[in-house]
Amino acid sequence: MNNITIIGVGHVGLVTGVCLSDIGHQVICYDLDKEKMDQLNTGLSPFYEPGLDELLKKNVNNRRLFFTDSPEEALSDADIIYIAVGTPKQLNDDIDLTYINNAAAMIGEYTTKNNVIVVTKSTVPVGTNTNIKQAIQRNAQKTRNITMVSNPEFLREGSAIRDVFCADRIILGSDCSEAAAIIEEINKPFNVPIFKTDLHSAEMIKYSSNAFLAMKISFINELANLCEKVGADIEEVAVGMGLDSRIGSEFLKAGIGYGGSCFPKDTHAMLKMSEEAGEKPDILKAVMKVNSRQHYVLVEKAKNYFGSLKGKRASVLGLAFKPHTDDIRESPSIMIINELIANGVSVVAYDPKAMENTKKMIGEKIQYASSIEETLTDTDMVFINTDWDEIKTFSLDQYEKLMNRPVIFDGRNCYSLDKISEYKIDYFSIGRQPYW
Numbered sequence: 001m002n003n004i005t006i007i008g009v010g011h012v013g014l015v016t017g018v019c020l021s022d023i024g025h026q027v028i029c030y031d032l033d034k035e036k037m038d039q040l041n042t043g044l045s046p047f048y049e050p051g052l053d054e055l056l057k058k059n060v061n062n063r064r065l066f067f068t069d070s071p072e073e074a075l076s077d078a079d080i081i082y083i084a085v086g087t088p089k090q091l092n093d094d095i096d097l098t099y100i101n102n103a104a105a106m107i108g109e110y111t112t113k114n115n116v117i118v119v120t121k122s123t124v125p126v127g128t129n130t131n132i133k134q135a136i137q138r139n140a141q142k143t144r145n146i147t148m149v150s151n152p153e154f155l156r157e158g159s160a161i162r163d164v165f166c167a168d169r170i171i172l173g174s175d176c177s178e179a180a181a182i183i184e185e186i187n188k189p190f191n192v193p194i195f196k197t198d199l200h201s202a203e204m205i206k207y208s209s210n211a212f213l214a215m216k217i218s219f220i221n222e223l224a225n226l227c228e229k230v231g232a233d234i235e236e237v238a239v240g241m242g243l244d245s246r247i248g249s250e251f252l253k254a255g256i257g258y259g260g261s262c263f264p265k266d267t268h269a270m271l272k273m274s275e276e277a278g279e280k281p282d283i284l285k286a287v288m289k290v291n292s293r294q295h296y297v298l299v300e301k302a303k304n305y306f307g308s309l310k311g312k313r314a315s316v317l318g319l320a321f322k323p324h325t326d327d328i329r330e331s332p333s334i335m336i337i338n339e340l341i342a343n344g345v346s347v348v349a350y351d352p353k354a355m356e357n358t359k360k361m362i363g364e365k366i367q368y369a370s371s372i373e374e375t376l377t378d379t380d381m382v383f384i385n386t387d388w389d390e391i392k393t394f395s396l397d398q399y400e401k402l403m404n405r406p407v408i409f410d411g412r413n414c415y416s417l418d419k420i421s422e423y424k425i426d427y428f429s430i431g432r433q434p435y436w
């Protein structure tokens with residue numbers, strides 16, 4: 001059992017804290033947001049993540065997990081500190097390291113132990129761990145020896161707990177083998193393969209992995225658009241491709257482009273890193289260009305179908321950037337909504353979990369419905385933007401019944417074309433032939 005401090009209690013920090021306490025460590029989590037810390041100490045999560053509430057309650061109740069907004073309480077006795085603060089994109093697309101730098105300054109100011117290991121979970125550009133170490137040293141009051149371990153996180157929102165317990169690998173990058181061995185020991189109970197490497201390579205592995213996955217998505221989306229033109233079906237093509245073990249079937253789902261808090265910002269950060277290093281990141285640029293275009297293919301199909309969208313009423317099913325999360329950061333659904341509004345469409349939307357976050361982001365620009373049925377009622381077209389189970393299994397006869405004249409623009413290929421052909425529905429999806 002180790003005593004561990006975590007700085008930053010967002011998706012990554014909270015899930016990390018909960019999972020480390022669940023395998024037996026004593027964990028104290030620190031965040032600036034006092035209200036959030038108070039709520040967490042009662043066992044209530046500030047965001048939706050399957051399975052999180054149960055594990056949170058269990059470990060808060062057995063006193064292995066504690067939350068505080070006092071940096072002194074979190075850091076003064078700490079010798080193993082995880083940094084999990086956000087590294088968002090700035091308006092100019094540069095990565096914002098303010099939170100990282102603040103966390104580093106705080107570690108220097110408040111730690112009292114002579115030897116401290118700092119583990120970076122946040123996704124940071126190559127070289128940042130070295131800068132963090134220097135920033136801690138500059139502020140250090142009592143701590144003399146700081147060793148850095150880069151431990152990039154690979155969890156996915158919506159399956160975060162499972163992803164931690166059943167990860168494909170844990171990456172530990174360090175220039176100190178003793179520190180890496182201590183963090184390896186902490187992670188042993190997860191029973192996940194551990195790959196130890198140097199600091200810079202660990203930082204690079206995270207960006208490379210996300211950029212590669214983003215590339216797979218843009219590649220299949222580009223193929224999907226071609227399939228529509230040449231009379232092929234992207235769903236069939238993806239199955240056939242995925243059977244080749246060199247390609248693999250994961251991340252070959254055509255749709256409306258990637259979103260979320262990671263892929264967009266990490267591809268931008270990698271682009272910047274490459275350009276600063278004097279490289280020409282042509283593949284990465286294409287990945288991002290294809291993705292931006294893909295967010296709008298459904299609206300283009302709607303324009304082609306109706307001629308003009310002005311004065312129409314659209315329902316939007318799904319707001320989160322993917323199912324099983326309430327996160328709408330860089331969600332393609334929000335981009336589609338903004339594009340519809342710009343084309344003079346009035347929008348009514350529904351999502352099982354992401355309505356509150358959407359209200360906070362775009363407010364009363366749209367109407368909100370409390371069920372799929374209510375969303376569809378008296379609308380001219382529907383956009384399926386997130387493939388929640390509730391949405392993709394929704395009965396097709398209800399579209400016929402509730403809409404003015406049923407027209408579906410399905411960004412997630414929820415329905416088979418055979419099934420659609422049983423109904424009087426005009427149906428447009430991604431990478432398949434339209435049905436109308």
Ligand code: NAD
Pocket residue numbers: 007008009010011012013030031032033084085086087099102103106121122123124153154155156157261262
């Ligand atoms: P988040 O925005 O959900 O949470 C960050 C938290 O850090 C916030 O609660 C904020 O209040 C807190 N914070 C900021 N500055 C602080 C400070 N000085 N002291 C204490 N707390 C502070 O971010 P996230 O989604 O958890 O992402 C964290 C990092 O992990 C990012 O670098 C991200 O790229 C990476 N990551 C995220 C995911 C994901 O799915 N969300 C997956 C893998 C990696």
